[in-house]
Amino acid sequence: MPKVYNWQLGRNMEYPHEAAFPKRQFAFVFNINRCIACQSCTMACKSTWTFSKGQEHMWWANVETKPYGGYPQFWDMKILKLLEEANPGGQVWSKKDGTFQFEGQTIFEAAKKKLTPESSRVLGYLPEDHEWNSPNIYEDNPKGPKGQPFQWDKEGVQLPVHKTWFFYLARICNHCTYPGCLAACPRNAIYKRPEDGIVLVDQSECRGYRKCIEACPYKKVMYRGNTRISEKCIACYPRVEGNDPESNGKPMETRCMAACIGQIRLQGLVKMNPDGTWAEDRYNPIYYLVHVAKVALPLYPQFGTAPNGYYIPPRWVPRPYLYQMFGPGVDEAIERYMNPDRELLAVLQLFRRSNLIIFSYKFEEGPKIFEGTLRGKPVTIYNDTVIAYGKEGEELFRTTVEEPVYERPAQHANSI
Numbered sequence: 480m481p482k483v484y485n486w487q488l489g490r491n492m493e494y495p496h497e498a499a500f501p502k503r504q505f506a507f508v509f510n511i512n513r514c515i516a517c518q519s520c521t522m523a524c525k526s527t528w529t530f531s532k533g534q535e536h537m538w539w540a541n542v543e544t545k546p547y548g549g550y551p552q553f554w555d556m557k558i559l560k561l562l563e564e565a566n567p568g569g570q571v572w573s574k575k576d577g578t579f580q581f582e583g584q585t586i587f588e589a590a591k592k593k594l595t596p597e598s599s600r601v602l603g604y605l606p607e608d609h610e611w612n613s614p615n616i617y618e619d620n621p622k623g624p625k626g627q628p629f630q631w632d633k634e635g636v637q638l639p640v641h642k643t644w645f646f647y648l649a650r651i652c653n654h655c656t657y658p659g660c661l662a663a664c665p666r667n668a669i670y671k672r673p674e675d676g677i678v679l680v681d682q683s684e685c686r687g688y689r690k691c692i693e694a695c696p697y698k699k700v701m702y703r704g705n706t707r708i709s710e711k712c713i714a715c716y717p718r719v720e721g722n723d724p725e726s727n728g729k730p731m732e733t734r735c736m737a738a739c740i741g742q743i744r745l746q747g748l749v750k751m752n753p754d755g756t757w758a759e760d761r762y763n764p765i766y767y768l769v770h771v772a773k774v775a776l777p778l779y780p781q782f783g784t785a786p787n788g789y790y791i792p793p794r795w796v797p798r799p800y801l802y803q804m805f806g807p808g809v810d811e812a813i814e815r816y817m818n819p820d821r822e823l824l825a826v827l828q829l830f831r832r833s834n835l836i837i838f839s840y841k842f843e844e845g846p847k848i849f850e851g852t853l854r855g856k857p858v859t860i861y862n863d864t865v866i867a868y869g870k871e872g873e874e875l876f877r878t879t880v881e882e883p884v885y886e887r888p889a890q891h892a893n894s895i
């Protein structure tokens with residue numbers, strides 16, 4: 480098998496194809512701390528792309544309540560279990576010279592153990608029909624009492640004391656750098672676009688073998704029974720290309736991003752190096768959040784697909800659960816998120832101020848507006864400005880750390 484470099488693992492890994500990378504890569508950051516599970520993203524995708532006959536069970540965008548929720552049910556627990564069975568006790572990270580390296584096996588490396596049929600190039604499993612049937616299963620069910628496995632909390636919790644926890648995990652296809660779905664397809668019907676790294680299924684080449692569904696560890700390819708071919712999130716590529724009539728030719732964020740009520744989502748296109756790492760682009764907000772501030776982490780990097788979805792981890796969840804889900808950078812990411820410097824606080828204001836893709840930003844210092852303590856630590860807040868620029872360097876908008884206050888005029892006091 481060819482060797483490719485996976486920067487999320489800090490090492491080379493085996494992958495069934497030679498490495499090939501796009502010029503730019505579709506990527507996104509979701510701030511879990513702000514998601515309210517309103518499901519507006521879910522419905523925006525559903526009403527745009529999967530409302531037809533044969534697509535009833537398809538939710539390309541979904542939001543599940545962790546730890547118990549999952550669409551399809553238990554997808555992550557099942558793949559983690561398969562990896563553990565293939566490499567018992569070996570799925571660990573090491574730290575050398577300050578950098579982390581994954582010492583375990585990815586879904587491509589573990590497939591050699593032949594846990595799956597001979598023809599499989601990737602370790603995976605095919606969910607059964609009933610596992611796709613309840614996308615909202617266990618919604619808002621908190622983790623059960625300590626020491627009682629497989630129990631959810633039947634009474635719920637009350638403020639101010641939280642003895643139990645849950646959080647919302649919003650998911651779409653990660654348009655992976657090394658997609659499991661693409662690696663497994665015997666007809667090479669799945670491809671990654673050279674211009675933006677979006678992963679698509681060629682509907683005319685697919686014969687519905689469902690190898691991609693078995694191989695995608697995130698279970699983001701779905702089978703359509705009435706056409707007998709597979710379908711998946713297309714990253715709303717007409718919008719990303721700038722072909723949405725609303726965008727006047729400018730690259731625009733996807734439907735699920737634009738619909739986000741909680742303002743947790745920021746999507747962009749990052750520049751790639753010839754070796755698959757991200758080219759330095761200091762003032763691209765996605766690059767900044769992932770590689771400079773390091774507050775956003777990939778979802779299950781140990782699977783090995785180099786997913787391009789990044790998450791600011793939830794600060795209230797037990798750390799071992801988060802280490803398993805986001806890898807070893809969790810403590811530092813949460814620390815920085817809870818005590819942001821001036822630039823990070825300003826960049827966090829870029830989320831959902833516009834539906835156009837931000838290619839770079841500029842930070843401008845403003846006056847001091849608050850001095851006090853927060854969680855026992857001294858804190859000073861400045862009303863800094865962040866300016867967002869588009870593909871051609873044109874200004875898209877500017878916004879400040881302090882949100883403006885609007886007072887409703889007296890004649891509209893009781894109207895909307």
Ligand code: SF4
Pocket residue numbers: 651652653654655658659660661678694695696697698699700711784
């Ligand atoms: S998340 Fe799954 S479907 Fe999407 S690119 Fe990665 S492996 Fe393929």
Ligand code: SF4
Pocket residue numbers: 523524525527528539540651652711712713714715733734735736
């Ligand atoms: S990017 Fe577009 S196609 Fe993909 S989940 Fe979001 S709305 Fe659906």
Ligand code: SF4
Pocket residue numbers: 513514515516517518519520521542647649738739740741742743744
């Ligand atoms: S629209 Fe945003 S806040 Fe609402 S569920 Fe989706 S990701 Fe969460």
